[in-house]
Amino acid sequence: MSKLIFEKNIPGSNAFSLPVFDGGHPAVETSIPAQFLRQAQPQLPEVSEVEAVRHFTELSTRAYGVDSGLYPLGSCTMKYNPKINEWGARLPGMACLHPYQPQDTMQGALQLYYEMQAMLAEITGMDSFSLQPAAGAHGEMTGVLIMKAYHQHRQDHKRTRMMVPDSAHGTNPATANVVGFDVIEIKSGARGLVDLEDLRAKMSDEVAGLMLTNPNTLGLFEEDIEEIAAIVHEGGGLLYYDGANLNGIMGVARPGDMGFDVVHVNLHKTFSTPHGGGGPGSGPVGVKSPLADFLPVPVAAKQGDTYRFDYDRPLSIGKVKNFYGNFGVIVKAYAYIKALGGAGLKEACQHAVLNANYLRHRLRGAYHIPQDRLCKHEFVATSRNQTPQGVTTLDIAKRLIDYGYHPPTVYFPLIVHEAIMIEPTETEARQRLDDFAAAMEAIAREAQENPEVVIQAPHNADIKRVDEVTAARKPVLKWEGS
């Protein structure tokens, strides 16, 4: 374990300096009342530039990104992040724009923003888009607020409940709760799809809508989507599309054509912007025309050859974020869509689905796959075959680290016991999928022949498994000094 930056302190070694100042040196104490001033400098690291650079470089060597290797993290779409996109977002003409500078001094940025709204609308089959939300969960909140505003505008105040399938990502019920809805859970049937009977029974005039991920979290396309949409719409509800898995249908089918009224997409998943170790992402929200008036302000508009931000939207829910969203992320996603074009986006999806099905096929002997049929961009396996030897999903995940891989998503979705959720994405070659499958098969063999080696994994990682219980019982959340 390397030292914390604070433990590398060498007082006086920081040589950061400002240009010479020629405007006089009045002391701050003479212009700001003493009662407003801080007495002592904040405790921050004191190191030289080279020490700082070495510190952060060393930290980077103890991280694993898409650039390090295959990253089959289900539901997260860890595809390659093309470098030209990073380059574009860092151009001074993109990165050094003040959000409030006059709109005629950023027409290029506004054009990009406007075109991005239109391209996302085309990809999802929606009518209008807002690029403001900063992440998927933020987009969900925005979308569900729009649903709420829509019902309230129609004086339909009875709709206080939101339906969410039991296979849903935790953010769906959390979002519904945060926006003030009571959550009704919809069961999944034996085939891993929404149970239509349960849906029908729970739909009522108190339900605002249904939040659905399609393909769902098992990687399965909700084949009854038209009937689901009919049930919800006939009951006066709206259909919300969680775009986490859009990569599984992009260019082939569109949520808008399936009857969805509101969608959010994750630019950091489907459109290849890097995840940044947890963010920043971007979660644009699209709606059908009856909901367009409720989108956050501003929305980019075009008049003649001029682009501008339109704030004049009286029914808008307002703002969910400062300024216009994560523009720097939007630039990268824009570049990605431009590079692939319409045909390329579909091809990306086809290969993502091909890769997932290929891996599912390769692994079906070694691992139990509860829904072993055609999947979309991801599939869910389990460790059931390894249970008799006392090997769990967590053990398999940790053992994969020894083989040089980032583990898949584990223990999700909750409806599958000991789930291992695998999403290879389209950016992996067949040879790399074979390598990964070989590692998974080797682990399955180890689980039979020498389970301890799996149970005790990882063996050659940076650290062994950590004590999460003490971390939560006696939290140490900052460096307190030596």
Place this chain on the structure above:
Amino acid sequence: MLQTLGLSSLDQLFSDIQADLQLGRELNIPAGCGEMDLRSHLKELAARNRSTEDFPCFLGAGAYDHYIPAALEQLLLRSEFYTAYTPYQPEISQGILQSIFEYQTMMCNLTGLDVSNASLYDGGSALAEACSLACVNSKGRRKVVVPDTVHPEYLEILKTYSLAGHMEIVLVPSRKGAVDIEAVESAIDDQTAAAVIQQPSFYGVIEDAGPIEKAIHAHKGLFILAAEPISLAILKSPGQWGADIAVGEGQPLGMSLSMGGPYLGFMTVRKSLMRKIPGRIVGQTTDGNGKIAYVLTLQAREQHIRREQATSNICSNQALCALAASMYLTLVGPQGLTDIARRCHQLALYARQALEQAGLRLKYDRPFFNEFAVSITDPAAANRRLQENGIIGGYEMKDALLLAFTEKRTTAEIDRLVAILGGV
């Protein structure tokens, strides 16, 4: 590969999607292009924007044109950092986890509070999350008292978040550019979950937060202070003001302006709120060999465990922006940050003197840090003149321009600014 699957075409991979639901045509998006074409296109778009690299910028209003050290820009390109996901697997994510732990420590030290999360989306949504936290944990209180000296966009975001129904924003008009302390005091009652102050205010004024802290604590509500991070090198910290929660926009700490994002929402709280704070948190623990290790912790607060009982749906952080902030604070150090803060203030003082000599006056005669409003009859016309002269002007108020000064500005640039404004 298709053969392995017993398929003959890629289309068969989608046989589970009814034919009438399939698009059946190509997306109406222009054909793709190679890297060289893409590069030209992006360059062409960028060329139609005026960048603060080429034009001196006096705009602030929540986003500031500070200098970003070259070392930071290069370190941030380490792709093990930026192509990683959330550090769910501590065994191969110690670098990212440690960097967040260091970030949390720095934010606690800067704000004078006990616990920091791993960051939120931006300043405005961080404030909304703080107000939400106060209401949800107040046993039935739902009022949040907010002076209108808070950033107008933050107020918009607060209003939007309050559509959820759990909080009611009580907006208190200001007096002469500062918080109307008496009005705030009388707005606070036993139904008030929290009182908010922004420091310095949106109008650049350093506020006297003391009376508000006393009033809200007398009614057992929480005191939320939205702070500007660079000013904290010289101004009293939220902790010293008695705040229970500090939030703010972290963009000044090494993030480019990027037309408004991605930025960094920071949030720190008193220890008593440790298990209520939204967002990711990293804690220190040990591994199976007793070695120090870092891990995402206190996860029982979060949506993937609480689901429909969660009080925030946040499941990410702005990790790369938080990393930029800790690199920034490391590269400038405590003395550097103090020098930067002082320089910003000194440039603002220089500008005030020059503007007054040119016959202009400040809209509010109150202490400021690096931003103030100068009275101008037609701010839009003034901004146009500045633009024609290659200067990105200020934020347009009704009868004033709000001007901000960072360490990147020079006295020569300020002289040009004043010469143009003085001539309007």
Place this chain on the structure above:
Amino acid sequence: MNIPADLLYTKDHEWIRVEGDQCHIGISDFAQSHLGDIVFVELPELDIEVGAGQAIGVIESVKAVATLFCPVGGTIVEINEELESSPELLNEDCYANWIAVVELNDKSELETLMEASAYSEFCRQAETGV
């Protein structure tokens, strides 16, 4: 599964020990073993009046969270502050480490609670799904 015979139980896996007008309440062995390593207990507020079935606290483990419901109506007259710093006591001995003491409003409410034998059957069903 340890289910002491002298206690009453709820479907939310809380136990109740009645002593005159006062009830000690805690969580059962079933609850603590399903939660796993308990890392935090948010204790009820002292001296407040609560109704039967009202949420009065939260128990957190690393991977789960459970709401503590008050099994009977009354006033919270005592809380076990030791759990604040040592939540693991609930894992070590969930019956010796009570969470709160409630002064009963209405003794007849106790009739709605399960005896050990009924609770044992309830747990068996919860475990096997039959």
